Amino acid sequence: MKKIINNIDRVVDEMLSGIALAYPDYVRSLPIAEAGQGVIVRSVPKTGKVALVSGSGSGHEPAYYGYVGEGMLDAAVCGAVFTAPGVGPILEAVKTANTGKGVVMVVPNYSGDVLNFEMAGEMAEEEGIKTAKIIVNDDVAVMNSSYTVGRRGIGGTIFVIKIVGAAAEAGLGFDAVREIGEKVVANTRSMGIALSACTVPAAGKPGFELGADEIEIGLGIHGEPGVLRDRLKSADELTEHILVDYILKDNPIESGGEVALLVNGLGATPAMELFIVSRKAHEVLGKKGVKIYSTNVGSYMTSLEMAGFSVSLLKLDDGLKTYYDAKARTIAWRIC
Numbered sequence: 218m219k220k221i222i223n224n225i226d227r228v229v230d231e232m233l234s235g236i237a238l239a240y241p242d243y244v245r246s247l248p249i250a251e252a253g254q255g256v257i258v259r260s261v262p263k264t265g266k267v268a269l270v271s272g273s274g275s276g277h278e279p280a281y282y283g284y285v286g287e288g289m290l291d292a293a294v295c296g297a298v299f300t301a302p303g304v305g306p307i308l309e310a311v312k313t314a315n316t317g318k319g320v321v322m323v324v325p326n327y328s329g330d331v332l333n334f335e336m337a338g339e340m341a342e343e344e345g346i347k348t349a350k351i352i353v354n355d356d357v358a359v360m361n362s363s364y365t366v367g368r369r370g371i372g373g374t375i376f377v378i379k380i381v382g383a384a385a386e387a388g389l390g391f392d393a394v395r396e397i398g399e400k401v402v403a404n405t406r407s408m409g410i411a412l413s414a415c416t417v418p419a420a421g422k423p424g425f426e427l428g429a430d431e432i433e434i435g436l437g438i439h440g441e442p443g444v445l446r447d448r449l450k451s452a453d454e455l456t457e458h459i460l461v462d463y464i465l466k467d468n469p470i471e472s473g474g475e476v477a478l479l480v481n482g483l484g485a486t487p488a489m490e491l492f493i494v495s496r497k498a499h500e501v502l503g504k505k506g507v508k509i510y511s512t513n514v515g516s517y518m519t520s521l522e523m524a525g526f527s528v529s530l531l532k533l534d535d536g537l538k539t540y541y542d543a544k545a546r547t548i549a550w551r552i553c
Contacts, residue, residue, distance in 0.1 A: 218421045225418050229253050229275045229297055236282055236548075243286050243548050249309055254302050256310045257282040258292045267385040267394045268292070268314035271323040271378055272307070273330050274299045276417070277438060280374070280518040283549025289382035290323075290547075298417050298521075299439045301329030307337035311346060319347035319391040321398065323377050325370025326354040327439075347391060351398035353377050355407040355529065357467040358435025358444050369437050372481040372518045373405035373529040376541075379550065383543035397540070401531065406464045407479075409527030410455055411436045411443070415484065415520050435463070438483070438520045452490065456497040459528050465505070470532060472506025477541060479529040480512070484519035486526050491515065494526055510538060517549065 222228050233255040237246040247256040254275075272281045272294030281293035291314035296302035311320045320341065324334045331352060338348035355373030381398040389397070411433040414423035424440035427433060432455075435443030450458075470476060480495045482488075495514045502509055510533050518527075533541065 218416050220416070220418055222418060226253060228418055229255060229295060232275065233257065233282070233295060240548050243546070244282065247309060247313060249306050251303055251305055253297045254306050255295050256292055256306050256313070257285050257295065258310070258313055259285055259287070262291060262314070262316070263287070263386065264316040265318065266316060266388060267318045267391050268316060268320045269323065269378070269382050269385050270294065270307075270310050270314050270320055271374070272296070272302050272310070273325050273327065274301060274439075276521045277518050279516070279549035284375070284378050284382070284547050286545070286547035288386045288543055288545030288547070289378055289550065298419065301327065301333050304333050304336045304340070307334055308340050311337060311341045311348065312344070315341075315346050319349070321381065321385070321391070321394050322348060322350050323374065323381060323398065324350050324352050325374050326352050326367055327369065328366065349391070349395045351377060351381065351395065351402060353402055355402070355405045356437070357406050357463050358408050359437070359441070369441070371407050371409060371438050372479055372527045373407040373531065375479060375517045376405050376477060376529065376531045377401045379545065380537055380540040383540035383545065387540070387543065401537065404468075404532035405529060406468045407527050407529035408435055408459045408463045409438070409483065409525060410434050410459065411483065411523055411525035412449070413485070413524040414440055415523040417521070436525070438518065440520065440523070452493045453497045456494050456528065457501050460498060460501050464528065464530055468532070470505070470507050470530070473508065475508045475510045475533045476502070477531040477533055478502070478509050478512045479517065480514045481518055481527045481529065482516035483523040483525040483527065484516060485522045485524040486516070488515070491526060494528070498528060511541065
C-alpha cells in the first residue's frame with residue numbers, strides 16, 4: 218500500500234487541519250475531544266436561518282466539507298474513513314450550526330450514519346433545538362445491503378445539499394426546508410460502476426479484487442458489492458446501461474421533462490473519461506426527449522482512490538430550478 222500520510226490514526230485530524238488552513242475564508246474546524254473525526258463549519262455563519270448539517274465517514278472528499286458555505290451546508294461532520302461519525306461530533310455540529318430556527322440534517326442512508334444522526338438529533342431536541350432528518354437513498358442498484366436498510370445514499374446527496382441549502386439560505390421555514398429536501402430525494406436516482414477497488418488506510422489492502430477486464434456494476438461508495446460483475450465495456454455501453462436499464466427504468470422521465478445531470482468520478486477517474494460519459498448521457502437522454510437543464514462533471518463524492526464513476530439524475534420543476542441556480546459559495550461548488 219502506498220499512501221501519502223504520516224500516521225494512520227491521524228489521517229482525518231491532519232486532513233481537517235489542512236482544509237481549515239487552506240480555505241480560511243470558507244471554513245473553520247471545530248476543536249472536539251474525539252480524535253480521528255471532526256467538524257467543519259462556515260467561517261462566517263449566517264444567523265436567523267434554518268441550519269443545514271450533513272456528513273458521514275471520511276474518504277468521500279470533497280464530500281462533505283467541500284459543501285460547507287454560503288447557500289449550502291452550515292456544518293459537515295467527518296467520521297473516520299468509511300465510518301459513521303460519532304454522536305458527540307454530530308451534536309457539536311448541530312449546536313454550533315443552530316441559530317434558533319432549527320437544524321435539518323441531510324443523512325446518506327447507511328445504518329451507522331442514520332442511527333448516530335438520529336441519536337444526536339434526539340439529544341439536541343432535549344436541549345431545545347428543533348431537528349429533522351432527510352434520508353438520502355438515491356442508489357437504484359441495491360435495495361438492501363450489509364450497510365443499509367433500503368437503498369444507499371450516493372452522489373445524488375449533492376443535489377439535496379445544493380437545493381436544500383439554497384432554500385434555507387433564502388429564509389424558508391423549517392417545515393418548508395424539510396419538505397423541499399424530501400422532494401429532491403424522491404426525484405433523484407443514481408448508480409455507479411467501479412473499475413478498481415480502493416484501499417482504506419487502516420486496512421492496508423484493497424477492499425475487493427477485480428480481474429484485469431472486470432468491472433463491478435452498482436457498487437456502493439464504501440466498496441460494497443453491486444448487482445453484478447461484468448466484463449469491461451465501452452464508455453457508451455456502460456453509460457447507456459446505467460441510464461436506460463437502471464435509472465430511467467426505476468424512475469421514468471417523460472419526453473419534455475427536465476433534469477439535472479451529475480457525472481461523478483469516484484476518485485481515480487480522469488476528467489477525460491468523465492466527459493466521455495457525459496457526452497453519451499446527453500445523447501441517450503436527448504433521444505428520449507429529456508431536456509438536460511444543467512450538467513456537472515467532476516469528482517463530487519468519491520471513494521478514496523477508486524476508479525469508476527456514478528451518474529445521477531434529478532427531475533426538475535420551476536421551483537427546484539430556482540434553488541438549484543441560487544448563489545452558492547463553497548470550496549467544491551462555487552457559483553457566485
